[in-house]
Amino acid sequence: MCVKWLDEKREISSAMTLFVTTALFCFVGSHLRMPQELSLFWPVNALLTGIIVRFPWLHRTRNYFVCYTAMVLNDTIFSGWTGGAFTINFANILFVFVAAAILLASPPAQDGNALRVGKAMRIFAACLIASISCASWGALAQGEGMNEKLITAWSDWFSEQFSTGVLLLPFLLTLKRQTTLSRAVISTKMVLPVIALILSVCASAMIGGAGSLSFPLPAMIWCAIRLPIVATTLLMLITGITEIILVVDGIITIQGGDSSLPLSHLMSARLGVATLAIGPFIVSVSMDAIRRLNHQLALRADYDFLTRLLSRSGLYEQLRGREIASCQRAGVMIIDIDYFKSINDSFGHDAGDAVLEELAQRLRNVVGDRGLLCRFGGEEFVAVFFNVDREALWHHAESIRQAIEQEKFVLQGNTVNITVSIGIACQHRLSGKDRISAINGLISAADKNLYYSKRNGRNQTSPALHECIA
Numbered sequence: 012m013c014v015k016w017l018d019e020k021r022e023i024s025s026a027m028t029l030f031v032t033t034a035l036f037c038f039v040g041s042h043l044r045m046p047q048e049l050s051l052f053w054p055v056n057a058l059l060t061g062i063i064v065r066f067p068w069l070h071r072t073r074n075y076f077v078c079y080t081a082m083v084l085n086d087t088i089f090s091g092w093t094g095g096a097f098t099i100n101f102a103n104i105l106f107v108f109v110a111a112a113i114l115l116a117s118p119p120a121q122d123g124n125a126l127r128v129g130k131a132m133r134i135f136a137a138c139l140i141a142s143i144s145c146a147s148w149g150a151l152a153q154g155e156g157m158n159e160k161l162i163t164a165w166s167d168w169f170s171e172q173f174s175t176g177v178l179l180l181p182f183l184l185t186l187k188r189q190t191t192l193s194r195a196v197i198s199t200k201m202v203l204p205v206i207a208l209i210l211s212v213c214a215s216a217m218i219g220g221a222g223s224l225s226f227p228l229p230a231m232i233w234c235a236i237r238l239p240i241v242a243t244t245l246l247m248l249i250t251g252i253t254e255i256i257l258v259v260d261g262i263i264t265i266q267g268g269d270s271s272l273p274l275s276h277l278m279s280a281r282l283g284v285a286t287l288a289i290g291p292f293i294v295s296v297s298m299d300a301i302r303r304l305n306h307q308l309a310l311r312a313d314y315d316f317l318t319r320l321l322s323r324s325g326l327y328e329q330l331r332g333r334e335i336a337s338c339q340r341a342g343v344m345i346i347d348i349d350y351f352k353s354i355n356d357s358f359g360h361d362a363g364d365a366v367l368e369e370l371a372q373r374l375r376n377v378v379g380d381r382g383l384l385c386r387f388g389g390e391e392f393v394a395v396f397f398n399v400d401r402e403a404l405w406h407h408a409e410s411i412r413q414a415i416e417q418e419k420f421v422l423q424g425n426t427v428n429i430t431v432s433i434g435i436a437c438q439h440r441l442s443g444k445d446r447i448s449a450i451n452g453l454i455s456a457a458d459k460n461l462y463y464s465k466r467n468g469r470n471q472t473s474p475a476l477h478e479c480i481a
């Protein structure tokens with residue numbers, strides 16, 4: 012049984028899930044802050060923002076209140092805070108609310124999983140504005156007076172929220188619900204950018220200095236071009252966290268004297284790493300959009316819009332397919348509607364289109380997966396069969412012709428008798444090398460036979476059965 016933990020129709024259980032999740036995140040998050048390196052990250056706010064953006068119906072005041080209560084409870088019980096639990100956590104919930112509101116303000120993508128470039132850019136803006144709001148409240152809530160300590164507290168809050176948000180949210184928002192990573196084919200083309208990324212992080216640590224933080228940028232852009240978007244965002248997250256930890260541990264040395272800087276070198280590093288990450292992310296989202304577009308264009312070119320059968324180019328594409336390569340014999344038939352012009356003239360072009368759609372469906376029913384079916388042009392269809400002899404091909408053609416003839420078409424309330432003429436051609440020992448030109452030859456031969464069917468009165472298959480047996 013599949014339990015949906017977050018379900019729009021089950022508000023109470025969804026609120027409870029949100030409460031438990033928030034409390035768990037806070038509990039784990041506050042314990043993860045113990046080591047000094049990880050005290051720089053507070054992923055809870057970005058995680059909650061990611062959940063709310065992925066389940067937009069959660070973006071309701073009462074759900075924010077549920078999260079806030081869980082945060083306060085966690086700090087009261089486990090951190091021993093009293094008043095601070097209420098005021099400080101308000102800053103956290105402010106981040107979640109502002110970031111989610113900005114991200115949800117854009118309409119959802121048409122394609123469920125696609126993250127558009129505009130929305131990707133919004134992540135940066137959302138984290139920036141949410142971090143400013145959160146830092147402003149959080150620094151004041153810490154009870155600092157109007158002095159230098161307030162500025163330090165503000166920049167601490169801001170750099171932490173901003174860097175965690177910008178690094179984590181792209182990954183959370185591109186992670187597919189049913190990830191297909193395991194099925195992705197890992198090739199050298201994919202491994203090389205990852206190796207380059209690891210080497211560039213090592214180079215940052217060895218060379219040091221302010222510029223070293225941007226060393227991984229070219230490798231990250233390379234990853235963005237070569238890898239699926241979710242893999243890129245995951246690598247961005249890992250690289251960003253690694254760089255920040257390396258700065259904290261002094262392995263990447265970027266500072267001169269902190270006293271000469273308006274922000275500490277660490278905060279500067281956090282902001283720098285987050286700002287760098289957005290470039291590869293935009294490249295990755297753009298590449299994803301280009302891949303999807305290419306796929307859609309290929310589909311559009313390979314299928315006929317009206318009948319959803321293969322188009323002529325789609326047929327040739329299929330013929331190049333590997334499964335057909337081993338095929339020895341092929342048979343082709345051309346199916347042409349009789350007096351189709353008079354259907355258009357009597358009932359209009361739309362009715363003519365409806366006939367083409369209905370006819371395509373009937374052809375599909377008869378041919379099934381025994382052959383390839385294509386709308387070759389106008390009111391002409393081509394079916395290609397493999398490993399058939401002429402007699403079997405003739406019987407296939409007749410079953411198609413009879414299926415069209417026997418069931419009448421209804422056009423604008425009128426019952427109309429529609430028939431088709433068919434020409435067939437068959438070839439033994441189809442050459443694997445020049446399959447396309449062999450099929451083209453068969454189409455020409457079948458077209459000649461179609462002409463005989465038309466000339467001899469239509470609604471028939473040519474050549475006749477006795478010629479096929481001979």
Ligand SMILES: Nc1nc2c(ncn2[C@@H]2O[C@H](COP(=O)(O)OP(=O)(O)OP(=O)(O)O)[C@@H](O)[C@H]2O)c(=O)[nH]1
Binds near residue numbers: 347355367388389465
């Ligand atoms: N509704 C519609 N008509 C189309 C489409 N493509 C081609 N046609 C029409 O199909 C008709 C074909 O006419 P003809 O080539 O004279 O053939 P026919 O009337 O079927 O006569 P025979 O083939 O000789 O039996 C033309 O009137 C075209 O305009 C289409 O996508 N939709």
